[in-house]
Structure formats: C-alpha cells, structure tokens
Amino acid sequence: MAYINENYNKLKAGYLFPEIARRVKAFTEANPDAAKRLIRCGIGDVTEALPEAVRSAMHKAVDEMGDRASFRGYGPEQGYDFLRNAVSENDFKARGIQIEADEIFISDGSKCDTGNILDIFGAGNKIAITDPVYPVYVDTNVMAGNTGDADENGAYAGLHYLKCTPANGFVPEIPSERVDLVYLCYPNNPTGAVATRAQLEAWVKYALANEAIILYDAAYEAFIRDPELPHSIFEIEGARDCAIEFRSFSKNGGFTGVRCGVVVIPKGLMGKKKDGTKQAIHPLWSRRHSTKFNGTAYIVQRGAEAIYSPEGKQQVTALIEHYMGNAALLVEACKKAGLSVYGGVNAPYVWVGCPSGLTSWQMFDKMLNEANVVITPGSGFGSAGEGYFRISAFNSRANVEEVCRRIAQL
Amino acid sequence: MAYINENYNKLKAGYLFPEIARRVKAFTEANPDAAKRLIRCGIGDVTEALPEAVRSAMHKAVDEMGDRASFRGYGPEQGYDFLRNAVSENDFKARGIQIEADEIFISDGSKCDTGNILDIFGAGNKIAITDPVYPVYVDTNVMAGNTGDADENGAYAGLHYLKCTPANGFVPEIPSERVDLVYLCYPNNPTGAVATRAQLEAWVKYALANEAIILYDAAYEAFIRDPELPHSIFEIEGARDCAIEFRSFSKNGGFTGVRCGVVVIPKGLMGKKKDGTKQAIHPLWSRRHSTKFNGTAYIVQRGAEAIYSPEGKQQVTALIEHYMGNAALLVEACKKAGLSVYGGVNAPYVWVGCPSGLTSWQMFDKMLNEANVVITPGSGFGSAGEGYFRISAFNSRANVEEVCRRIAQL
Numbered sequence: 001m002a003y004i005n006e007n008y009n010k011l012k013a014g015y016l017f018p019e020i021a022r023r024v025k026a027f028t029e030a031n032p033d034a035a036k037r038l039i040r041c042g043i044g045d046v047t048e049a050l051p052e053a054v055r056s057a058m059h060k061a062v063d064e065m066g067d068r069a070s071f072r073g074y075g076p077e078q079g080y081d082f083l084r085n086a087v088s089e090n091d092f093k094a095r096g097i098q099i100e101a102d103e104i105f106i107s108d109g110s111k112c113d114t115g116n117i118l119d120i121f122g123a124g125n126k127i128a129i130t131d132p133v134y135p136v137y138v139d140t141n142v143m144a145g146n147t148g149d150a151d152e153n154g155a156y157a158g159l160h161y162l163k164c165t166p167a168n169g170f171v172p173e174i175p176s177e178r179v180d181l182v183y184l185c186y187p188n189n190p191t192g193a194v195a196t197r198a199q200l201e202a203w204v205k206y207a208l209a210n211e212a213i214i215l216y217d218a219a220y221e222a223f224i225r226d227p228e229l230p231h232s233i234f235e236i237e238g239a240r241d242c243a244i245e246f247r248s249f250s251k252n253g254g255f256t257g258v259r260c261g262v263v264v265i266p267k268g269l270m271g272k273k274k275d276g277t278k279q280a281i282h283p284l285w286s287r288r289h290s291t292k293f294n295g296t297a298y299i300v301q302r303g304a305e306a307i308y309s310p311e312g313k314q315q316v317t318a319l320i321e322h323y324m325g326n327a328a329l330l331v332e333a334c335k336k337a338g339l340s341v342y343g344g345v346n347a348p349y350v351w352v353g354c355p356s357g358l359t360s361w362q363m364f365d366k367m368l369n370e371a372n373v374v375i376t377p378g379s380g381f382g383s384a385g386e387g388y389f390r391i392s393a394f395n396s397r398a399n400v401e402e403v404c405r406r407i408a409q410l
Numbered sequence: 411m412a413y414i415n416e417n418y419n420k421l422k423a424g425y426l427f428p429e430i431a432r433r434v435k436a437f438t439e440a441n442p443d444a445a446k447r448l449i450r451c452g453i454g455d456v457t458e459a460l461p462e463a464v465r466s467a468m469h470k471a472v473d474e475m476g477d478r479a480s481f482r483g484y485g486p487e488q489g490y491d492f493l494r495n496a497v498s499e500n501d502f503k504a505r506g507i508q509i510e511a512d513e514i515f516i517s518d519g520s521k522c523d524t525g526n527i528l529d530i531f532g533a534g535n536k537i538a539i540t541d542p543v544y545p546v547y548v549d550t551n552v553m554a555g556n557t558g559d560a561d562e563n564g565a566y567a568g569l570h571y572l573k574c575t576p577a578n579g580f581v582p583e584i585p586s587e588r589v590d591l592v593y594l595c596y597p598n599n600p601t602g603a604v605a606t607r608a609q610l611e612a613w614v615k616y617a618l619a620n621e622a623i624i625l626y627d628a629a630y631e632a633f634i635r636d637p638e639l640p641h642s643i644f645e646i647e648g649a650r651d652c653a654i655e656f657r658s659f660s661k662n663g664g665f666t667g668v669r670c671g672v673v674v675i676p677k678g679l680m681g682k683k684k685d686g687t688k689q690a691i692h693p694l695w696s697r698r699h700s701t702k703f704n705g706t707a708y709i710v711q712r713g714a715e716a717i718y719s720p721e722g723k724q725q726v727t728a729l730i731e732h733y734m735g736n737a738a739l740l741v742e743a744c745k746k747a748g749l750s751v752y753g754g755v756n757a758p759y760v761w762v763g764c765p766s767g768l769t770s771w772q773m774f775d776k777m778l779n780e781a782n783v784v785i786t787p788g789s790g791f792g793s794a795g796e797g798y799f800r801i802s803a804f805n806s807r808a809n810v811e812e813v814c815r816r817i818a819q820l
Contacts, residue, residue, distance in 0.1 A: 001621035001688070002590040003532035004681035008694050018700075045483035050475040058709070062468045065460040065667070068806070073455035073666040108518050108669075108707075115702035119553065122413035139701045143529065180412040211411030256483040257475070257708045259518075271414035278411070284418050290428075291549045292525035297518075298667045299468070300707055396478070 007145045012154055016135055016380035017043050020364075027368050034372050039399045039406075041392045042374040044189065044349065046254040048322060048396075050303075051315035054253055057306035061299040075295040078286065079106025083301045086308040087262055091247065097234045103266055103282070105289055106304075108296050110219050110248040110261040114183075115140040117215065117244065117263070119292070120284040121271070125180040128160040130172055132190055132381030132388075134217070137183045153383040163384050164191060170342065170351070171195050174202055178210045184233075185217035187224060190381045190390040191351040192343015194229050200236045207242035213269070213281075214243040222252035222320055224346045240266040244281070251348065252316050253307045260296055260304045323348050326400040327393035333404035334391075348393040351378070363389050371406040417555045422564055426545055426790035427453050430774075437778050444782050449809050449816075451802045452784040454599065454759065456664040458732060458806075460713075461725035464663055467716035471709040485705040488696060489516025493711045496718040497672055501657065507644045513676055513692070515699055516714075518706050520629050520658040520671040524593075525550040527625065527654065527673070529702070530694040531681070535590040538570040540582055542600055542791030542798075544627070547593045563793040573794050574601060580752065580761070581605045584612055588620045594643075595627035597634060600791045600800040601761040602737075602753015604639050610646045617652035623679070623691075624653040632662035632730055634756045650676040654691070661758065662726050663717045670706055670714045733758050736810040737803035743814035744801075758803040761788070773799050781816040 020042050028035035064070040078084070084101040092099035107113050114136055127146055129137050141147055141159065148157030155161060160179050162172035170193035171186075184203065186195040195203075207214050216233035224231055233243045247262040249255035265285050270278040306312045327344040334341045340353035354363040360377035367373045367389070378388030393400070430452050438445035474480040488494070494511040502509035517523050524546055537556055539547050551557055551569065558567030565571060570589050572582035580603035581596070594613065596605040605613075617624050626643035634641055643653045657672040659665035675695050680688040716722045737754040744751045750763035764773040770787035777783045777799070788798030803810070 001680065001682040002623045003534050004683060004689055004691070004694060005530050005532045006683055008530065008697060009683075009689075011697065043484065047478060047481070047483065049478050049481050050472075052476065055472050055476050058472045059469060062460075062465050062472070066462065066465050068457060068459050071457070071459050071664075071667075073457065073664075074453065075667055109704050111704040112702060120415050120418065122415045124413050136701060143698070143701065213412045254481075254483075257481075257485055257705075259704065259707045270411065272411040273414060273416055273419075279414055279419075281414070284414060287418060287421065288553070291546060291553065292522060294519050294521040294669065295667075297669045297707060297710055299709065 005143065007143050010142050010147065010149050010156070011139055012150060016376070019380070020374065020376065023364070023368065024374055038372045038374065039395070039403055040374045041395060041403060042376045044251075044392045044394060045256050046251060046394050048254060048319055050254050050258065051307070051312060051319065053306040053309050053312035053315055054303040058299050058303040061302035065299070072298040075298055075301070077290045077293055077295045079104065079296065080298070080301050083305050086305050087247075090308045092232065092234065095231065095235065097232060099234055099264055099266070103264055105263040105265065105285060106296050106301060107261045107263060107293070108259045108300075109250065110217065110246045111136055113246050113261050113263045114215070114217060116288070116292075117285070118144045118146070119288050120281065121181065122274070126160060126178065128162055128175060128179040128182040130164050130183065130185070131161040131383060132164060132378060132385030133183065134185060134189050135381065138382075155383060161382070161384075164193070165384065166340070166342065169193055171199050174206045179212055181213050181215060182207065183215045183217070185219070187220040187347035188343070188349075189220065190349055190376065190378065190385065192345070192347035192349040193351075194224060194226070194346045197228065197230050197236070200230055200233060204233070204236045204238045204242060208238050211272075212242065213271070214239070216243050216245045218245055219248040220251055220347055221247070222316065223324060223348050225324065226346055229346060234264070234266075241268060244269065249304050249307060252320065253304065253312075254319060255304070258300055258303060260300050322397070323393045326395060326397065329400050329404050330391050330393060333407045337407050337410070344393065350391045350393065352389050352391060354387050354389060360386055360389055367410075371410050373403050373406055415553065417553050420552050420557065420559050420566070421549055422560060426786070429790070430784065430786065433774070433778065434784055447782045448784065449782065449805070449813055450784040451805060451813060452786045454661075454802045454804060455666050456661060456804050458664060458729055460664050460668065461717070461722060461729065463716040463719050463722035463725055464713040468709050468713040471712035475709070482708040485708055485711070487700045487703055487705045489514065489706065490708070490711050493715050496715050497657070500718045502642065502644065505641065505645065507642060509644055509674055509676070513674055515673040515675065515695060516706050516711060517671045517673060517703070518669040518710075519660065520627065520656045521546055523656050523671050523673045524625070524627060526698065526702075527695070528554045528556070529698050530691065531591065532684070536570060536588065537568075538572055538585060538589040538592040540574050540593065540595070541571040541793060542574060542788060542795030543593065544595060544599050545791065548792075565793060571792070571794075574603070575794065576750070576752065579603055581609050584616045589622055591623050591625060592617065593625045593627070595629070597630040597757035598753070598759075599630065600759055600786065600788065600795065602755070602757035602759040603761075604634060604636070604756045607638065607640050607646070610640055610643060614643070614646045614648045614652060618648050621682075622652065623681070624649070626653050626655045628655055629658040630661055630757055631657070632726065633734060633758050635734065636756055639756060644674070644676075651678060654679065659714050659717060662730065663714065663722075664729060665714070668710055668713060670710050732807070733803045736805060736807060739810050739814050740801050740803060743817045747817050747820070754803065760801045760803065762799050762801060764797050764799060770796055770799055777820075781820050783813050783816055
C-alpha cells in the first residue's frame with residue numbers, strides 16, 4: 001500500500017473560505033428571507049464583466065482554432081512570445097525596469113505559482129511569512145514538509161512569522177536573524193497595506209546581505225494610485241539578485257475565472273546546493289514548467305495580451321476606478337462608524353478593527369446575522385489578524401452603498 | 411541563500427522533445443530547401459481544427475463573461491458540476507461503471523495531473539514504471555526525490571522498470587515482488603499497445619493482493635475501436651479499491667492547446683501512514699486541488715462539456731476516424747517496407763522496429779535527412795525503446811500519404 005504524504009495531516013481542518021461558505025450556507029438555510037438581502041464582501045473575487053477588449057481577443061482566438069491553418073496545439077510551456085513580450089514591455093520596460101521576455105513565465109494563475117514554486121527549493125530553508133497572510137503560502141509549506149505541527153493559535157513550528165500590526169503599518173520590520181525565503185505581498189492581501197520604496201529597499205538590502213530570496217506577490221499592483229509607490233520589487237536596485245515576482249491578471253483584467261498568471265525569475269538569481277555552491281534558479285523553474293505543466297490555453301493568453309492594447313488599458317483603468325471608488329466608500333463608512341480602518345487606498349481590501357471586545361469570528365457572525373453582509377474574519381489569515389476583519393471592494397456600486405448604509409445602522 | 415531541490419540535477423540534460431526540436435532546427439537551418447518539404451510526425455500533437463460544437467460553446471461562454479449577471483469569477487477548484495456530471499454520465503455510467511461526479515476532478519491537463527499526483531504520496535514508496543514510457547512519469551519521480559541517480563542507459567536507481575517488448579505485446583508481466591505505485595497507460599504512448607480485459611484484471615488482482623495503487627493513464631481511450639477492449643481501469647472489478655485514472659480532452663477533442671484533463675479518485679481508495687494505518691486518498695487530492703490550484707477556466711470547461719453534446723460526439727468521432735485512417739495508412743506503408751510494426755490499430759501511435767543495425771537516433775537522423783520526416787526515437791522513451799521509432803498519426807491525410815510514399819522510397 002502506498003505511503004501518503006502525512007504532512008497534509010498537519011493542515012488545520014478548514015481552509016478559511018470553505019469555513020465561511022459553511023457558515024453562510026447555515027445562515028441562509030435558517031433565514032431564507034434575510035438571505036435574500038445577503039451581500040458578499042468576503043472572498044476577494046471580482047464581480048464586473050470581463051473587458052470587451054479581452055472578450056474580443058478571445059472570440060478571435062476561438063475562431064483561429066476552427067481552421068487547421070491557424071489552429072494551435074501544444075504551445076510553448078513557458079508561454080507564447082506575444083504575451084511574454086507584452087508583459088516585459090508594459091509591466092517592466094515601460095517603467096524603466098530591465099526584465100526580459102525570457103525571464104517571464106506564463107501560467108494558469110498565481111495561486112498555482114505561489115504554491116508550486118516550493119518544488120524547486122530543497123529542505124532546510126528557513127522560511128519567513130507575514131502574519132496575517134494569504135493562507136496559501138503557509139499551507140503549501142506545510143504540505144511540502146517545511147514545518148512542524150501547528151500550536152493552539154494555528155502557528156506552525158519552523159516558520160518564522162513576521163507580525164504586521166498598526167504599529168509598523170502592516171509592513172514587517174526587518175528580521176534580526178537570517179532567513180532563506182521571505183514571502184512579501186504588496187499591495188497586501190489581507191491588510192491593504194502598501195510597502196514604500198524605502199521599505200522595499202530595506203528588504204532588498206537585507207536579502208542581499210543574507211543571501212535570502214524574496215518571493216514577492218504583486219497580484220494587486222494595479223490598484224496602486226500613489227505614484228511614489230513601487231509596482232514591482234524589480235523597481236528596487238539589487239532585486240534582480242534576490243527576488244522572484246508573482247503577477248496576476250485576476251484582479252486587473254478580472255481573470256479570476258479565466259486563469260492567467262506570471263512568474264518573473266531573473267536569470268542571475270542564485271540558490272545554493274548543500275555543499276554551498278551556487279546554482280541558478282531560472283533553469284530549475286523552466287524545467288519544472290516544461291515537465292509538470294503544458295502551457296496556458298492559447299485563447300486565454302490572447303485574452304491576457306489584449307489587456308495591454310490601448311482599449312484594454314482603458315477598460316482595465318475603468319474597472320480599477322470602479323473598485324477603488326467602492327473602497328473609498330467603505331473606508332469612509334467604517335470611519336464614520338468609529339472603527340479603526342486601514343488599507344483601501346492603494347488596494348481593494350479594507351482592513352478594519354473589530355468593535356471593542358469582539359473577536360474576528362464574532363464580528364463575522366454579527367455582520368452576517370445583523371447586517372446580512374459577508375466579510376472575512378481577520379484571524380483566518382493568521383493569529384495577528386485576530387480582532388480585525390477584511391471587507392472586499394469587489395462588488396457593484398449599489399451593493400457597496402447598501403453595505404455602507406448597513407454599517408452605519410449597525 | 412535558499413537551498414535548491416538538488417533532485418533536479420539528476421535529470422538528464424534533454425527532455426526528449428526539446429532535443430528533437432534542436433536537431434530539426436539545425437537541419438532546417440543547414441538545408442533550407444529540404445526544410446520546405448519537412449513533415450512532422452514527432453510530437454503527439456493534434457493538427458485538425460477544434461470541433462465546431464466546442465468553439466460554439468466557448469463563444470457563448472466568452473459572451474457570458476461580458477455581462478455581470480452571467481460573469482463567472484473563481485469557480486469550484488474541483489471543477490464545475492456541469493462538467494463533472496457530464497464525465498460521470500458519459501465516460502462511466504453510460505458504460506455501466508459507477509463513478510460519481512464528486513470522484514471526478516477537472517484540471518488544466520493530464521501532464522499536470524500525472525506530475526502533481528506525487529504531491530500526495532510520501533517517501534518510501536516502491537514505484538514501477540513501464541519501459542518505454544511517457545517521460546513525465548519518470549522525470550516527476552526524479553524531481554520528487556523518489557529515485558537515485560541514472561545509470562549509463564538512463565535508468566534511475568530505485569525505480570522498478572517493467573520491460574515492454576514484442577514478446578509480451580508491450581503489456582508488462584505482473585511483477586514477482588511487491589510495489590506500491592504502478593504507472594500504466596493504455597492505449598499506450600509510445601507503443602500503441604492496448605491492454606486486454608484479462609491483462610488489466612491480472613493487474614487489478616495483483617494491486618489488490620499487494621495493496622498497490624495503479625496510476626492509470628487513459629488519455630488515448632477514444633482511439634479504441636475493438637469493442638472488447640476496456641476504456642477505463644474502472645471497467646475492471648476491484649479497481650475502485652486500487653486505482654486512480656487520468657483522462658484528457660487533448661486527443662479526443664483536440665484540446666492540446668485548450669488544456670483540460672480529468673483525475674478520477676474513488677472515495678474508498680486508501681493509502682497508508684508510516685504507522686501502517688490506512689487513510690483515504692480522495693480528501694488529500696481534494697485538499698491539494700483547493701490549495702495549489704484555482705480551477706480550470708470556465709470557458710474551457712464549457713468547451714469540454716460540449717464534447718459530450720450530440721454534435722460534439724459526432725465531431726469527435728469524425729476526428730478520431732480521420733486520425734485512425736492515417737494510422738492505418740502508416741501501418742500499411744511500414745509493413746510494405748518490411749519493417750516490424752506495432753500499434754496503430756487502437757491507438758494513434760505506430761511503433762516501428764528500426765531497419766537492421768540502426769539505433770533509434772540513427773533512424774531519426776536518417777528519416778530527417780533522407781525523407782525529411784520527423785519521427786520520435788524510441789530510446790527517448792526508455793532503454794527498452796532502443797531500436798524502435800514512433801510515428802504519430804496526428805496529421806493531415808495529404809501529409810500522411812506523402813510520408814507513406816517517402817517510406818516506400820526509403
């Protein structure tokens with residue numbers, strides 16, 4: 001009989017979002033009338049239509065598949081050049097950042113990438129993770145055997161937690177000891193915080209000094225409105241020697257159900273072998289991508305390319321404006337209600353302190369039962385999230401205005 | 411500095427198909443005129459247009475994404491019910507096999523699935539692999555650390571190789587010792603062999619007696635024409651307790667560039683922990699799918715669903731007829747040329763013995779240089795493939811007829 005990977009048994013029972021779904025289902029079954037006025041601001045999923053430029057490109061690509069002369073079978077595993085070039089030109093070179101097309105890997109989404117990246121790293125790495133954090137970083141390390149068991153607060157032995165609090169603006173202090181891999185995500189999910197250039201410079205300096213690798217999740221960069229804030233870790237000098245960046249079309253182009261992401265690995269980035277000699281990371285990921293992945297759908301890649309067309313850019317800008325307008329309303333409503341509010345200015349998430357004495361899940365239940373609004377309990381993102389909740393700005397304007405009214409009533 | 415996964419360094423330099431691409435590129439650059447008449451029968455990639463029913467469904471799905479009322483964001487990671495139900499009904503229940511929709515996991519393709527499945531298994535499993543074999547099974551085991559180094563023939567220490575030869579009809583004998591995981595693929599890539607019901611019954615009996623799990627790759631089942639041959643391991647009594655099946659839309663629906671696959675894990679299938687107690691496999695894969703994957707594109711899943719519509723079924727049947735007509739011509743041409751020929755009857759691959767004295771790569775070079783036809787050298791699939799080559803039937807009829815003429819001339 002085959003041995004299973006017992007690391008999976010260390011995982012806590014519920015991934016956050018299934019537990020939310022369970023409570024919402026129980027509520028709607030018990031309160032069918034109230035359920036009709038339920039508004040979901042929990043999971044960070046986009047709600048508005050896919051941009052016309054994207055749909056148009058996808059229709060064209062579907063038609064191409066109908067003619068054997070333009071039919072596309074297996075594509076290059078690393079992605080089609082047209083999309084790798086578009087990412088390189090628009091997301092990097094247009095901002096003065098030297099990232100070449102062959103340093104860009106196209107995937108079916110950032111969740112896969114941030115999980116799969118651990119395949120190319122070995123055992124024995126000291127891994128730092130912010131708290132609160134996107135649960136996938138933690139859970140995939142547990143599955144890979146990089147942790148011990150969880151304690152009563154859900155913290156795993158062997159992970160180095162970087163506390164994010166109002167005191168540090170939810171950007172963690174530089175650790176005093178050495179770590180090998182650091183997960184950073186800015187604009188942040190869940191806190192909506194954004195790292196300044198100076199803060200990222202300090203992290204890059206630390207990584208270079210300690211020969212650490214920063215795993216930088218830039219999935220929400222499109223929501224940055226302050227021109228001083230960096231959109232990519234590669235805006236920071238030295239980052240090419242110490243960082244991998246994850247990017248996504250989910251939140252700018254509305255691709256949560258279309259599935260396309262990007263990993264950027266500079267060619268000079270090095271890891272080390274057990275004997276201490278250095279080895280390049282780029283060929284390892286390239287080999288993984290070639291062996292365990294077979295490319296992202298051609299149709300999807302054509303849709304992603306259209307995001308960079310003039311019409312696509314306009315349409316994405318309009319989407320971002322819409323969601324950030326929602327965020328501004330939510331921030332205002334929570335402030336008026338006397339709550340402590342963070343984020344929501346350069347990020348689509350508003351991070352709110354619970355009213356005195358309430359835990360995150362108590363606040364979740366209160367919002368569900370009394371306001372019929374689904375939020376996300378902060379403690380689901382880690383123990384430092386206790387006492388907070390997250391409201392997502394991904395919704396229609398009418399729904400957000402109604403949520404604001406209900407917050408005021410509550 | 412982060413430790414890398416040094417198992418990657420055990421991998422042989424060239425994955426088979428990149429090496430073929432390299433030689434073809436060198437040839438075309440050196441012989442621009444001959445390059446114009448090059449016909450590619452190497453990589454097993456479909457060539458004909460995507461069925462109309464599929465394109466029509468995808469157009470409709472793209473349009474749905476353009477209206478916020480019908481827009482689809484994050485879908486269920488395990489796949490939409492409409493597709494899981496269609497697979498359960500059409501591929502299983504219609505054949506009298508009890509596989510429920512919630513035992514079916516939708517993915518972005520079988521290459522990912524057959525690689526990723528190792529995530530849920532632990533160290534210490536004895537793993538059996540046929541020789542010759544689809545290289546992904548081997549390479550992903552190397553990457554996962556389930557092997558030692560390769561010997562001079564490319565065989566990895568720690569893997570149990572099951573030789574497939576004309577003597578056993580390319581279906582390996584049941585091992586005399588115990589193994590924990592066995593990869594079987596029928597109709598077979600690369601040999602085109604198909605396992606009979608009696609042969610699969612013997613494998614299931616062995617797996618049940620040894621508490622082994624069969625990883626059954628049924629990607630080519632649509633090419634089976636003999637009504638006596640099983641299309642699924644689950645046609646065999648007892649297989650629900652000892653098998654995982656991988657299925658694909660790549661070769662029936664022509665989805666190599668669209669990306670959609672299926673993993674079937676019966677709920678009762680068990681693995682074991684180090685302490686010897688049993689644990690169900692299904693929840694482990696479900697957790698992996700939820701944590702490291704975010705569902706297959708809605709548009710793609712609607713396309714896959716259309717394969718099961720009446721029009722879709724007719725169009726797929728026509729595609730299969732086309733490719734199998736090609737296979738019949740190739741088999742006939744190779745036989746007329748006096749070569750030993752296998753496969754090509756219930757599979758889209760023709761497996762051919764090289765003319766006396768030639769190695770697989772010598773035959774590859776001869777075909778490339780003298781006939782300007784790209785084939786796949788058998789030794790690329792394992793040492794038992796030495797002395798053979800594979801011809802793919804995935805091509806236009808005109809190209810296949812031309813290949814047949816050139817084989818006759820050669």
